[in-house]
Amino acid sequence: MKKVKILDKEFELFIPYEKIRSVVEQMAETMNKELAGKDPLFLCILNGSFMFAAELFKRIDFVESEISFVKLASYQGDSTTGRVKHLIGLNEEIEGRTVVILEDIVDTGITINNIMEQLELMKPKEVQVATLLLKPDALQKEVDLKYVGMEIPNDFIVGYGLDYDGYGRNLIDIYTVVK
Secondary structure, X not given: OOEEEEOOEEEEEEEOHHHHHHHHHHHHHHHHHHHOOOOOEEEEEEOOOHHHHHHHHOOOOOOOOEEEEEXXXXXXXXXXXXXXXXXXXXXXXXXXXXXXXXXXXXXXXHHHHHHHHHHHOOOOOEEEEEEEEEOHHHOOOOOOOOEEEEEOOXXXXXXXXXXXXXEOOOOOOEEEEOO
């Protein structure tokens, strides 16, 4: 079993890149059918979603789409703070547009609910959420997710953009903490 040590924690391989890529390809295929002609704005939630967003967006095969980035934070170390801080805002006009939020992971639902509330004030035509990973057992808020790559247990993970205090984002696979 492949393992890595990040700061004071040891992690073992959980989801290999090949599986991640396959899931993202399937999501893109569905989006290509459902979003063509809608001129969607894909909104990547930084920092964690950058790898997922890049992997997905290069597979969107219609030209009429844009991507932008918003930075929000609700984690410190390996647990949520329960508060969302808005760090970098949205510069694009979204009134009347289809917005697709690209999130690496939905666990408590706090971050995604916060961004959806902020976006609704800007009067988009519709807001959809695409998440690579969902932790159903961790949900504290009800969330409406249009595209879900994989459901996973409520374990702490790193890699493929997900981090532990800023480290581990560069790992191509996803790892889970060794208990």
